[in-house]
Amino acid sequence: MSTAGHEEAAANAPTAGEYIVHHLTQWNSTGHAQKDVIDFSVINIDTMIFSVLMGVLGLFVMWRVAKSVTSGVPGRMQAAVEIVLEMVNDQAKGIVHSAESRKFVGPLALTVFIWIFLMNSMDFLPVDLLPTIWQTITGDHHAYLRVVPTADLNGTLGMSTGVLLICVYYNIKIKGMGGWVHELFTAPFGSHPLLYPVNFAMQMIEFLAKTVSHGMRLFGNMYAGELVFMLIALMGAAWTASATGVSLFLGHIVAGSIWAIFHILIVALQAFIFMMLTLVYVGQAHEAH
Amino acid sequence: MNLNATLFAQLVVFFILAWFTMQFVWPPIVKALDERAKKIADGLAAAERGKHDLELATKRSTEALREGKEKAAELLAQAEKRAAQVIEEAKATAKTEADRIVAGAKAEIDQEAVRAKEQLREQVSALVVSGAEKILRREINAQAHADILATIKQDL
Numbered sequence: 001m002s003t004a005g006h007e008e009a010a011a012n013a014p015t016a017g018e019y020i021v022h023h024l025t026q027w028n029s030t031g032h033a034q035k036d037v038i039d040f041s042v043i044n045i046d047t048m049i050f051s052v053l054m055g056v057l058g059l060f061v062m063w064r065v066a067k068s069v070t071s072g073v074p075g076r077m078q079a080a081v082e083i084v085l086e087m088v089n090d091q092a093k094g095i096v097h098s099a100e101s102r103k104f105v106g107p108l109a110l111t112v113f114i115w116i117f118l119m120n121s122m123d124f125l126p127v128d129l130l131p132t133i134w135q136t137i138t139g140d141h142h143a144y145l146r147v148v149p150t151a152d153l154n155g156t157l158g159m160s161t162g163v164l165l166i167c168v169y170y171n172i173k174i175k176g177m178g179g180w181v182h183e184l185f186t187a188p189f190g191s192h193p194l195l196y197p198v199n200f201a202m203q204m205i206e207f208l209a210k211t212v213s214h215g216m217r218l219f220g221n222m223y224a225g226e227l228v229f230m231l232i233a234l235m236g237a238a239w240t241a242s243a244t245g246v247s248l249f250l251g252h253i254v255a256g257s258i259w260a261i262f263h264i265l266i267v268a269l270q271a272f273i274f275m276m277l278t279l280v281y282v283g284q285a286h287e288a289h
Numbered sequence: 290m291n292l293n294a295t296l297f298a299q300l301v302v303f304f305i306l307a308w309f310t311m312q313f314v315w316p317p318i319v320k321a322l323d324e325r326a327k328k329i330a331d332g333l334a335a336a337e338r339g340k341h342d343l344e345l346a347t348k349r350s351t352e353a354l355r356e357g358k359e360k361a362a363e364l365l366a367q368a369e370k371r372a373a374q375v376i377e378e379a380k381a382t383a384k385t386e387a388d389r390i391v392a393g394a395k396a397e398i399d400q401e402a403v404r405a406k407e408q409l410r411e412q413v414s415a416l417v418v419s420g421a422e423k424i425l426r427r428e429i430n431a432q433a434h435a436d437i438l439a440t441i442k443q444d445l
Contacts, residue, residue: 026291034291042293051299055306059314066317071324085318106319107311115306149299154292158299162307165300 016234023127023230026152027134027144044152051149054118055111062114088113091276095283101170105282108166112159113275119155120222120267122148124260127229150270151222153215160215163278164207170285183288214277221270225263232256414442 014022025033027046034042065081074082088110089102096105125147134145149155171180184203185196236252239245418438 026295028293028295034293036291038292040292040294040297042291042295043298044293044295047295048298048302052302055302059306059309062310062314062318066314069317069321071321071328074325082318082322085315086322089319104307104311107315108307110315111303111307111310152295154295155299157292158296159303161296162300162303 019234019237020227020230022142022144023131024146024227025144026146033144044146044154046145046147047149047152047155050122050147051115051119051155054122054149055115058114058118059111062110084113085110088275092279095276095279096286097283098174098286101174101282101286105166105279108282109275109279112278113271116150116159116218116274117268117271119148119150120271123151123222123225123229123263123267127226127233148222148226150218151226153219156219156222157212157215159218159274160211163214163281164211166278167207167210167281167285170282174286175288179288210281214274214281217277218270218274221266225259225266228259229256229263232259410442410445414438414445417441417445 026044028034029043029045061077062081065078069078089106092102092106092109096102130147131143131145135141135143146152171183175183185199187199188202189195189199232252232255235248235255239249239252421438
């Protein structure tokens with residue numbers, strides 16, 4: 001009798017492991033969890049929806065401000081946008097010295113900062129809120145949904161690959177195709193036929209390492225942050241009408257508050273770091289070795 | 290943490306968003322910021338100019354005040370001098386006039402005195418003659434002694 005009751009409960013409520021694995025599975029175009037580690041025929045619908053949503057939201061707000069912008073006394077919204085823009089512009093000026101390039105790099109850095117900040121901020125929503133709503137809407141209680149696009153490696157690597165392409169573009173634009181190829185084979189160790197393959201290998205490793213670490217850094221932070229929120233949620237979910245259970249509930253409140261407050265820092269910091277690295281990499285593309 | 294086509298989709302979205310910002314968000318805000326910076330710079334310059342102008346005006350007004358005071362003092366001194374001069378002139382004129390009047394009076398007095406003397410002399414001589422006549426009626430012929438009488442009259 002008791003064993004049967006236990007089994008029934010286990011069937012209804014997922015175990016901690018199942019809960020986390022379920023929460024970390026993307027809603028993708030196949031309708032089930034992705035089998036292979038790399039499969040380019042699959043696309044994560046949830047990541048796309050939320051990243052586009054956040055991008056459109058951020059840009060829409062800034063666009064509204066830009067449309068009614070005044071050089072006179074600014075309103076609060078305009079002042080807020082101006083503060084961010086000036087911060088980004090100052091950083092861009094300090095790192096990318098070409099004013100011509102800054103016409104694109106400045107807006108790029110601003111977009112990166114605002115967009116990542118908003119995507120990271122999806123972490124502040126209760127971990128079960130949007131998935132539960134989604135499961136209710138679809139009627140499928142096992143429907144997958146992840147709401148933080150930056151906690152999806154595809155999202156962050158997509159952006160860092162974008163930065164890589166921009167770096168390649170500026171390398172060619174500033175140094176010329178020949179100049180850049182010359183640099184690929186002669187830097188960092190020097191111009192000698194024997195050193196050409198070594199130099200080229202180093203350069204390739206450098207580009208790969210930059211791009212992967214750029215994307216992985218953001219992904220790792222947000223993924224870990226999300227995971228901690230899930231663990232805290234599990235703690236609250238395990239509460240019962242016993243002393244241990246109540247203390248778990250209180251632990252959820254305390255740990256959840258502390259982690260959410262700390263996460264505000266991480267959200268802003270990671271957005272800032274991603275933006276700064278974007279500027280640094282583009283700046284490096286402007287400098288000859 | 291699987292890799293799939295989301296990566297490329299995200300890459301495209303990334304470029305679209307960056308393009309949008311470059312096209313519609315960044316330029317107007319940066320322009321407004323530059324304009325405001327210029328406005329503030331102009332305002333500060335104008336304030337500086339105003340301050341400078343005020344300083345100049347204060348200096349000029351002090352200068353004008355000082356000049357006015359000097360001029361007034363000068364005029365006062367001149368007026369005093371002129372007054373003194375007028376008084377001196379008046380004094381001199383008065384003295385001359387007085388001298389003239391005194392001289393005239395003196396001359397008149399002298400004349401009067403001469404005339405009186407003359408009259409007196411004539412009267413005395415007449416008296417003397419009449420006296421002498423009375424005394425010498427009997428002995429002296431007036432016609433005969435006229436020359437003597439004339440001499441006497443002259444000596445009186």
